[in-house]
Amino acid sequence: MHKLLTDSPGKEMLLLGNEAIARGAMEAGLAFATCYPGTPSSEIPEQFFKISQESDLYFEYSTNEKVALEVGAGAAVCGLRTMVTMKHVGVNVAADPLMTLAYVGTKGGMVIITADDPFLFSSQNEQDNRFYARLSGLPMLEPTNPQEMKDITIHALELSEELESPVFIRTTTRLNHIRGSVKLGKMTPIKTKGSFQKNPFHFVTVPAVGRNLHKLLLQKYDQATEKSEKSPYNEIIGSGKWGIVTNGVSYNYVRDAVEDLGLADKVSVLKIGFSWPLPKELIVRFLQQVEKVLVVEELEPIMENDIKAIAQENGLILPIKGKGVGRLSRLFEYDPGMVREAVAQYFGVEYEGTAGLDLSGIPDLPGRPPNLCPGCPHRATYYSVKQVYGPEAIHPTDIGCYTLGLLPPISMADFLICMGSSVSSSCGFSEASDQKVVSFIGDSTFFHSGITGLINAVHNNHKFTLVILDNGTTAMTGHQPHPGVDTVPLGVNLTQVSLENVVRGCGVKDVHVVKPFKVNKTMEAVKAAMEYDGLSVIISREICPLFEKAIGQGKKKRSFYVNLDKCKNHRDCIDKLACPAMYLEGEQVKINKYLCIGCSVCAQVCPENAILPLKG
C-alpha cells in the first residue's frame, strides 16, 4: 500500500512537504486531481499518480496548467473534491480560466496549489503569486511547515466547499522540499461521482451573467474575510510591545530569531496563515498592542503595504517596516541569520553574528554547473545541428533539460522566456532578421504550449526549423508522462498521441524524424531542412537514458574507450560533445567506462576512428 494511504491516525511520519499536501488531500477524501508538473510542485502529483493506481482517486497529468485547471473545474462543479497543482509560473498559463472560475465558483471543494520559487532554484523568474489571490479575489492559505501543509490542505478543501469557491494554497520551494514530522489524521472515504446541476445563467459567463457573478465574488470575499478573522492559522503569539508580522517559511526564521535573541517576553508575532483576504480586525488589534512593527515576508512587500494601509485607515501611527531593514530585500529567499540580524537591528537589540572562517588564500575552484547526462540524446542532436548550421544561427530554446544546451561548448540556447516560447518567438526572429533560425523544444513542452505557435508559423508562412527533442518523457521534472508517451510501462494504459501526426496535422509539409545517435543521417535531415524554403520540423527521437533505466527497459550497451594507438588528440570529442564520461588524464582524453552508456556518438565524431567499444 502507498505509504500516504496508511490508515493509522496519530502515527508520526517523516514527510516531504509535498507528500504532506498529498496526505492531507487523501485524509480529506480527495476525489479528483490534475496537474502539469513543475519544480517545486512535482512531488505532489507524483504521489497522486501512484495513489490513483491503488485507490478511487482520479488523477491525470494534463497537457498544461490551463487545461489542468479547466479539467478540475468540470469535476469541482459536479461536486467532487478536487486539487490542481502547478508551479508559480504555471498559474500564468492557467490565469485565463482562473479569473472567471473565481466568478463561477465550484460545488465540491477545489484547491489550487501554487508552488512559488524564491531564489529561482529551478525557474525562470521569482514572481510572487500572492498577487494572484488579490487579482482573482480567491482566498489564499500559506502553511509554515509539513504538519501545517497537511492540515491546511484539509482545511482549504472544507473552506472551499463552504464558500463555493476555489482556494489557493501557496507554498515556496523551502516548504515543498523540507522533511518534517507529520502526525497523521483520519482518512475520509472518497466520493467518486458527482452530478452537474444545469444552471446556464450562472455557469455560462456571458456579460449579463458575469456582472452578477462579480457581485457574488465580492460577497464571497466578505464571507472569506470573516473566516480569515477567526482562522486558527492567523494567530497572535506573545504579548510584547515589539510586533513582527510574518508568513510561510519566514515564520520559522522569526520564531528561531526570537528564541535565539531571548526576546520572547518583548515580542508579539502575528503569524498569517490565511493570507487573503487579510484578517483586518485581527491586524488592527495587533497594531494596537505593539509600538512598532517589522514585517518579515519573502519577495514582494505585500503584507507590509497592506498593513500600512490598514494602520492609516484606523488612524494608528506607528513605525511599520519590512523591506530595507538589514538585508531584508525583495530578492531571493531569506535565511535564519538574515532574519535574526534584521530583528536585532530593527528593535535595537545587541547582537553579534557568528564570525565565519577566514577564507583568504583559497584558490579559484573549478565550477560544477549542472550538465546534460552522459549519453543524453540532446547532446547528439545539438552536435548535428551545429555541424550543419554553424555557430551563427539563432536558437530560441525552451524549458526542459535541453535548456542546459546554454552552456559551452554546446552554446545553442539564445532566447527563452517561458514554456512554448521557442516556437512562437522563432516566428518573430525569422521575420525580423535574415539570420537562420533553428529552435528547440522538448516533447512534453511541445504538447504543453508549442502546438499553437506551430500552427501560427504554418498559417503566417514563417520560415525556420523547429527541432522537437522527443525523449519520450517529461525528463526534467522527474519522468512524468505526457500525451506522446507510451504509458504502459508506467502501469497505466492511456492513448498515445503521435507527435508526427500532430505536426503534419498542423500543416507542416517538411517533416523529418531522426535518431540522433545516427549522426550522419541526422545531419542529412538537418541539411534538407536548412535547404527547404519554408517551415521544417525535425523530430529527434531517442528515449531519455535515465527514464529507460527507471522503467527497466533497454539493454546495457558496451562502453567505449579511446584507442591510444589511433588517437591523435584532435579532441573533437571533448571540445564539441563535452560528454561528462570523458576526462583528461594529462593531455590524453579518456572515457570513464562506468559513466559511458555506449551511445556511440563520440565514436562517430572522432576523425581518427579512435573511439571503440570495449570488448566483452
Add this chain to the structure above:
Amino acid sequence: METKRLVFVGVGGQGNLLASRLLGEAALTEGVPAVVSEIHGMAQRGGIVESAVLMGNVTSPIVSPAEADVLISFEPVETLRSLGKCNKDTVIITNTHPLPPFTVAVGQGTYPDVEEILSLIREKAGKVIALDGDTIAEEVGNPLALNMVMLGALIGSGTIPITAEDMKNTISTSTKKAFLESNLAAFDKGFEAAKAN
C-alpha cells in the same frame, strides 16, 4: 537539547540526499525533533547537491552562512567551496576522494591538489575528520555506499545525539535488502575511521 545544524554537500549521484533523509528518520524514531531540507530539480543534473538537517529546538529548515555545527562533505573541492557555512567550532567531516567536475576536463578550471585542499581545510577550520570514503565503500564491495560511510563517520564523530545502533536500525528498515549487509559494513567502517581520526 542543544540545537545542531548539519549541512550535507555532495555531487549529484553521490547519495547525500538519502543520507540526510535517513538521519532525519533516525531522529524521528528516537524522538529528537528534526527538520530536513533538500533541493531538487535542476541542481541534480551533475551539479552540487546540498541538504541540511537541523535538530533540537529549532524550526528553520536551512543553515545560514557561518552557522553550521557540522559539515559533512562527500567531495574535497566541495568541502572547500562550503567553508562559508562554517565557523571556528564547526566539525568538518570530509571525503578525501576527488570527483573532478567536467569543467576541468574541458579546460575551464583546474582541480587543486588534494593534499593542498586538505591542508587548506585543516588550516582554516577547527576540527577536521578526513577519510577516503570511496575506497572504504569499495573495500566493502559496494562503491555506491559512500553515503553510508559518511553517515558512519558523522555518528562516529560524536557530534549529534544519535547512536550507531539507532542509525543502523533506520538503515536496516529503509534501504534495499540486497545492499543491507554492505551498507552496514560501510557504516561501521566510516564510524571507526571517524573514531580513529
